[in-house]
Amino acid sequence: MSKAKKIGILTGGGDCPGLNAVIRAVVKRAVSRLGWEVYGIRDAFNGLLSSPIRVESLNRDSVRGILTRGGTILGTTNRGDPFHFPLQSPDGTVTYHDRSGELVEALRILEIEGLIVIGGDGTMKIADRLMREKGIKVVGVPKTIDNDIAATDVTFGFNTAVEVATDAIDRLHSTAESHDRVMVVEVMGRDCGWIALHSGIAGGADVILIPEIPYDIKVICDKVRRRQAAGRRFSIVVVAEGAKPKGQDASFIDKKPKSGMPRLGGAAQRVAEGIAHETGMETRVTVLGHLLRGGGPSGYDRLLATRYGSAAVGLVKKGSWGRMVALRGTQVKSVPIGEAIHDQKKVDPSDEVVETAQEMGIEFGG
């Protein structure tokens, strides 16, 4: 009897709602329908570099009930690039090592033919390099609440983040109105304003600030004052964490961390202080942060994640390694991973959605 096909699956980078739904879909189609073996690798690529190796065979029972659960049953990290792997010595010094060869060896020992890699741009870059330089077979599934991967119209996780942010903005409305305050709410999104743009429109914000349209604080204050003059004594300002004043840098907690990506933070505080200074109005800041990433996925994201997971198995079945599933219009298709990692999808300031917001009287501060 021929041996069952064996594949690995891992989640890399920051978590986002819908990861478990992808894992479930992969296992349901690959194990239950096709009779393959699926190995879940712990904590992104790190599970293959640990001693002992941390992988587990996944079956129908392992994924029962996880469609609705947030996070990832496999764990994840954004500090595990096998080509640039951080190792800490007892004195706390961190040095970086190329451990990609160990990863190849681990897959050979486990007899895993290839990997389904669920991740954002960072994880896809690693997957692409593993494929080109080490000959590892990979299929990619794009995830991120930021929705900034150009090759796909939508990443799962984004819709949930927008829903959570919209709900928060709704809640801030009533308290803003009661106290005649300017409520400034910060949402994630790194250097793209998708979450701020969509939740801001859906939540009826008065001002939306996104990295793609640097703002002038005076323009924002004029909007707040115009509202006051019209008897609307409160305002809601939605700020993407990467938003910045014209000619200035974004706000960072740590611009050059020892490892990982620069950490954004403080954008809303900066705007709130500017408004309070210019208008004398009372301002309050709410930073939604990781609330946008936690909890279960929306119905939309459960569906998209399930379609992505099933399509990823379909690519493996056809032997179409090196591709990433992607939503194009209404259909799930696939694109070469190499192509997918090149462009970040930013908000186009002349986009129809931005125009719609402007027609609704929303100020972008530009």
Ligand code: F6P
């Ligand atoms: O990329 C997803 C994201 O949530 C960004 O929106 C945010 O800037 C970043 O990750 C936060 O990363 P961490 O979880 O490492 O703080």
